[in-house]
Amino acid sequence: MSIYLPVAEMTVSLFTILGLGAAVGFISGLFGIGGGFLMTPLLIFLGIPPAVAVATQTAQIVASSTTSGLAALRRRAIDLKLGGVLVAGGLVGTALGVWLFAAARRAGQLDLLIVVSYVTLFTVVGSLMLRESIREFLQSRKGKPRPRRRAGEHPAYLGLPLRMRFPRSKLYVSVIPLWGIAMFIGFAGAMLGIGGGFILVPALLYMFKVPTNIVVGTSQFQILCTTLAALVLHAVANQAVDLVLALMLIVGGVFGAQFGARASANLRADVFRFLLALLILGVGLRFAVELVVQPDELFSLSITQVGAEAVE
Amino acid sequence: MIRSLALLPALLPALLLVLASAVLGTGARAESLVTSLSSHQVAITSNYTGSQVVLFGAVRRDAQTISRTGPYQAAVIVRGPMQTVTVRLREERGFLWINGEQQKFANVPAFYAALTSAPLDEIAAPALRDRLAVGLDGLGRDIGDTVARGGREATFREALVRLKRRLGLYVESDRGVTFMTPEIFRSAIVLPADSPPGNYEVEVMLFADGSLLAVDRTNFELVKIGFEQRITALAENQSLVYGLGTAGTAIFLGWLASVVFRRD
Numbered sequence: 134m135s136i137y138l139p140v141a142e143m144t145v146s147l148f149t150i151l152g153l154g155a156a157v158g159f160i161s162g163l164f165g166i167g168g169g170f171l172m173t174p175l176l177i178f179l180g181i182p183p184a185v186a187v188a189t190q191t192a193q194i195v196a197s198s199t200t201s202g203l204a205a206l207r208r209r210a211i212d213l214k215l216g217g218v219l220v221a222g223g224l225v226g227t228a229l230g231v232w233l234f235a236a237a238r239r240a241g242q243l244d245l246l247i248v249v250s251y252v253t254l255f256t257v258v259g260s261l262m263l264r265e266s267i268r269e270f271l272q273s274r275k276g277k278p279r280p281r282r283r284a285g286e287h288p289a290y291l292g293l294p295l296r297m298r299f300p301r302s303k304l305y306v307s308v309i310p311l312w313g314i315a316m317f318i319g320f321a322g323a324m325l326g327i328g329g330g331f332i333l334v335p336a337l338l339y340m341f342k343v344p345t346n347i348v349v350g351t352s353q354f355q356i357l358c359t360t361l362a363a364l365v366l367h368a369v370a371n372q373a374v375d376l377v378l379a380l381m382l383i384v385g386g387v388f389g390a391q392f393g394a395r396a397s398a399n400l401r402a403d404v405f406r407f408l409l410a411l412l413i414l415g416v417g418l419r420f421a422v423e424l425v426v427q428p429d430e431l432f433s434l435s436i437t438q439v440g441a442e443a444v445e
Numbered sequence: 446m447i448r449s450l451a452l453l454p455a456l457l458p459a460l461l462l463v464l465a466s467a468v469l470g471t472g473a474r475a476e477s478l479v480t481s482l483s484s485h486q487v488a489i490t491s492n493y494t495g496s497q498v499v500l501f502g503a504v505r506r507d508a509q510t511i512s513r514t515g516p517y518q519a520a521v522i523v524r525g526p527m528q529t530v531t532v533r534l535r536e537e538r539g540f541l542w543i544n545g546e547q548q549k550f551a552n553v554p555a556f557y558a559a560l561t562s563a564p565l566d567e568i569a570a571p572a573l574r575d576r577l578a579v580g581l582d583g584l585g586r587d588i589g590d591t592v593a594r595g596g597r598e599a600t601f602r603e604a605l606v607r608l609k610r611r612l613g614l615y616v617e618s619d620r621g622v623t624f625m626t627p628e629i630f631r632s633a634i635v636l637p638a639d640s641p642p643g644n645y646e647v648e649v650m651l652f653a654d655g656s657l658l659a660v661d662r663t664n665f666e667l668v669k670i671g672f673e674q675r676i677t678a679l680a681e682n683q684s685l686v687y688g689l690g691t692a693g694t695a696i697f698l699g700w701l702a703s704v705v706f707r708r709d
Contacts, residue, residue: 137490137491137673139669140677140680144494144495192691192694193695195695196696196698196702197699199699201703203699204707241531242544365685367688368688368691374688376676377676380694383698383699387698387702390702391706425540428535431535432601433535433544434609
């Protein structure tokens with residue numbers, strides 16, 4: 134069954150989109166992440182204009198982070214003060230991201246910007262996670278798990294000025310590095326159609342030593358607020374949000390995520406981190422292939438403007 | 446008498462006009478074309494997968510029309526809404542393939558179909574064909590470019606036509622027009638799902654013995670209606686309301702999912 138996307142101005146198969154939404158939702162439920170980093174590239178590979186893919190995917194992330202954010206709120210697993218500080222930084226990044234997105238679109242270099250950003254971000258993050266997960270695996274075989282937190286040990290960036298106390302997370306850290314990381318994630322999220330949970334969660338966990346039971350909920354809270362802003366800004370600045378596509382992605386994602394969350398109970402934590410690292414690295418490499426391999430067709434078309442341009 | 450003679454210079458042009466039309470009227474009068482489209486408004490609905498518009502044409506002759514030795518032939522040219530298109534060439538820089546040289550074409554029809562009843566060289570003499578610029582070759586030459594670069598733009602123009610053709614947006618067919626009787630023909634204009642909304646100009650040309658006899662123009666519009674139209678209008682004209690509405694819908698569905706699938 135085909136369905137017309139009014140903003141993308143193209144027809145897609147309803148079952149393909151619902152199926153993709155469910156598959157990505159399953160993976161996101163399995164790993165407890167948003168899944169935007171898989172969905173946006175898949176939409177682009179399906180032929181949906183990159184601008185529409187990125188902008189519309191933010192709506193799906195809003196829905197999925199609302200669901201998991203509410204669940205975390207019920208379990209009282211959110212540090213609202215820490216979340217608020219992160220959101221403040223994240224919103225600045227989001228605004229910058231949407232602005233750069235619109236500028237690149239006007240210059241006709243948006244596709245390239247998206248591909249290059251995916252390649253760098255995903256290969257770097259994927260390799261780091263893979264290295265970490267292999268090291269962890271080797272150490273656990275030797276039988277001595279690494280201590281998560283040693284007394285009196287603090288990296289220098291936590292001691293920068295503007296220190297703030299976060300009682301819920303048992304933290305006393307400078308807000309500058311928090312703002313920095315939140316800003317970067319807001320920026321990348323708006324530009325790439327991702328929530329950024331797969332970067333924010335490990336960053337809060339390893340760099341700031343936020344307790345494990347609080348980290349996911351707090352990150353979902355930050356992602357909900359920044360993608361909400363990204364969605365509205367994309368709608369205003371780029372007019373690329375397709376409501377029909379968004380509804381299909383949300384519905385597919387909701388069902389997939391339920392099954393994924395159930396399946397995750399049977400997955401060991403170290404295997405889980407290893408698979409996630411492979412997945413992220415895989416997406417990065419898939420985009421790298423695009424850049425490195427000689428394309429079959431050297432020319433590409435893009436419609437710069439509807440209507441003929443007045444030539445001076 | 447003298448007075449009426451004085452009026453003569455003033456009346457002369459009108460007199461000549463009547464005389465001329467009388468002479469032409471009794472002489473060889475060419476055929477005229479009557480055409481009709483199956484619809485003038487094609488609606489894009491939620492399950493739109495492309496559409497088809499059928500053109501019917503009849504050759505009108507009267508007692509004075511001279512007889513032709515060969516059969517009538519017809520060409521139907523359809524031009525979709527105009528676009529500005531940038532064609533980019535991927536170039537190898539180091540070991541990366543990135544967009545390099547580019548060429549902007551400011552006057553490109555989004556959709557173009559050249560449908561004829563026989564191969565073009567059988568329908569029209571070469572000189573006439575060149576002048577009318579019918580068909581994709583003609584269109585390629587016709588597309589204006591913003592920056593000419595001494596012959597280099599030709600490869601970009603060819604690429605534009607090739608890529609549009611691959612998308613099914615540029616079509617050329619010498620079996621696109623069928624004569625049902627020697628004087629009545631039909632032509633099916635197939636619009637792929639990707640053809641954008643807008644005005645589509647249809648030009649119908651009648652040929653016989655290698656020369657052009659008559660031209661008729663008509664048009665149809667491809668429009669979004671109902672829900673699709675309202676969504677687009679809202680997204681374009683009231684983008685803040687649309688953005689907030691989409692955000693609200695997403696939050697509502699997210700909340701609904703958390704209630705329906707509550708696990709704790």
